[in-house]
Amino acid sequence: MSDNREWLRTGAQLMVLSLIDEKDRYGYEIIQELERRSDEVFQMKEGTLYPILHRLENEGHLKSYKQKTVENRERKYYRITKKGKKQLQEEKEKWSVFSNSVIKVVNGMELTLNGR
Amino acid sequence: MVDKFIQTVLSHIANPFVLGTISRELSNHLEDSIKTYVERGYNQNDAEDKAIEAMGDPAELGESLNYTHPLYIDLFSVLSKITAAVAVWVVIFMIVIPNVSKINDKYQGKKDLNEVLSQEIYPKYPYSKKLELEFDVTNTTYKVKEFRFNEENEGLLILSEMTRMIPSPFNQYSFNMECENINCQYQSIYNGLIVYMDEVDDFVLIFDNGFSKWRFNIELKDFL
Numbered sequence: 001m002s003d004n005r006e007w008l009r010t011g012a013q014l015m016v017l018s019l020i021d022e023k024d025r026y027g028y029e030i031i032q033e034l035e036r037r038s039d040e041v042f043q044m045k046e047g048t049l050y051p052i053l054h055r056l057e058n059e060g061h062l063k064s065y066k067q068k069t070v071e072n073r074e075r076k077y078y079r080i081t082k083k084g085k086k087q088l089q090e091e092k093e094k095w096s097v098f099s100n101s102v103i104k105v106v107n108g109m110e111l112t113l114n115g116r
Numbered sequence: 117m118v119d120k121f122i123q124t125v126l127s128h129i130a131n132p133f134v135l136g137t138i139s140r141e142l143s144n145h146l147e148d149s150i151k152t153y154v155e156r157g158y159n160q161n162d163a164e165d166k167a168i169e170a171m172g173d174p175a176e177l178g179e180s181l182n183y184t185h186p187l188y189i190d191l192f193s194v195l196s197k198i199t200a201a202v203a204v205w206v207v208i209f210m211i212v213i214p215n216v217s218k219i220n221d222k223y224q225g226k227k228d229l230n231e232v233l234s235q236e237i238y239p240k241y242p243y244s245k246k247l248e249l250e251f252d253v254t255n256t257t258y259k260v261k262e263f264r265f266n267e268e269n270e271g272l273l274i275l276s277e278m279t280r281m282i283p284s285p286f287n288q289y290s291f292n293m294e295c296e297n298i299n300c301q302y303q304s305i306y307n308g309l310i311v312y313m314d315e316v317d318d319f320v321l322i323f324d325n326g327f328s329k330w331r332f333n334i335e336l337k338d339f340l
Contacts, residue, residue, distance in 0.1 A: 026144075027141060027144075027145050028144070028145045028148040028149060031145075032152075045170070045171065045172025045173070045177075046145065046149070046170050046171045046172065047125075047142075047171040047172040047173075047174070047176075047177035048172060048177070048180070050138070050141065050142070050177070050181060051177070051180040051181055051183070051184045054181065054184045054185065055184050058184065058185075073144060073147070074140060074144070075144060076137070076140070076141050076144070
């Protein structure tokens with residue numbers, strides 16, 4: 001269970017970092033973008049984004065700043081730091097190794113099943 | 117509804133330093149989300165319900181944020197900021213202000229000194245002879261611009277100093293003054309020397325810095 005959570009955490013962190021790596025973004029924008037790009041497969045509870053963003057900021061992977069909208073509302077934007085870019089690169093590599101292994105295992109199982 | 121959701125989240129967070137920013141961030145998120153649902157055709161109340169539902173369990177979110185923002189880290193950061201601010205004020209009060217006021221005093225002092233000299237000291241020596249004399253003590257050239265005196269045989273040499281950039285290798289900071297032809301004694305005041313003469317007559321003024329001597333003829337006879 002805890003491993004599962006860890007993978008979910010890593011996956012969410014990777015997606016958040018890579019979205020912010022493209023451009024500075026605020027929380028709701030990230031949620032919308034996640035839903036749009038995953039064809040609404042990733043419909044995480046929106047609140048869970050904020051502990052991830054805040055933790056990434058505490059760790060120095062993100063830096064936040066405030067900007068006023070045209071309606072004079074204050075939005076908290078997140079920008080990726082050098083440390084964050086490095087972290088993103090490492091996580092991308094880890095994720096790629098992990099997903100390849102999953103595919104290999106799953107395909108292997110299918111082959112075995114088909115062979116019966 | 118929105119307020120209740122945010123209050124529930126905040127009630128799980130012990131760190132008071134993050135409550136404001138979290139509250140603003142969540143309420144902005146909910147506002148954006150409600151707007152999106154309204155644009156999709158929901159009425160205001162339903163849009164609010166949908167937006168809040170999409171956020172998830174407020175208690176769980178609050179717990180998670182509480183874990184992300186431990187109080188001790190912010191306390192430490194706030195304490196360091198307070199310490200730094202106190203240090204800055206201590207420096208300002210202990211060093212900057214006294215020095216600025218010293219500079220002011222000095223400036224003020226100079227202003228007052230000029231007034232004192234022209235209003236109180238100079239009138240005691242009504243006769244004035246303009247001079248253009250120079251002598252050196254270490255890296256300082258003294259100029260004597262004026263000799264004032266009175267009928268009580270008291271004189272006043274008014275000096276101004278001009279500091280040279282290159283210090284002298286000789287460590288000589290004082291000078292002697294002598295008079296020839298008359299007897300004289302002197303004491304220094306402010307920017308000059310009071311000269312006590314045994315008579316008012318032409319005399320030779322000698323400055324001696326230990327290495328060199330400067331001799332100047334001072335003619336006072338014409339005044340009397």
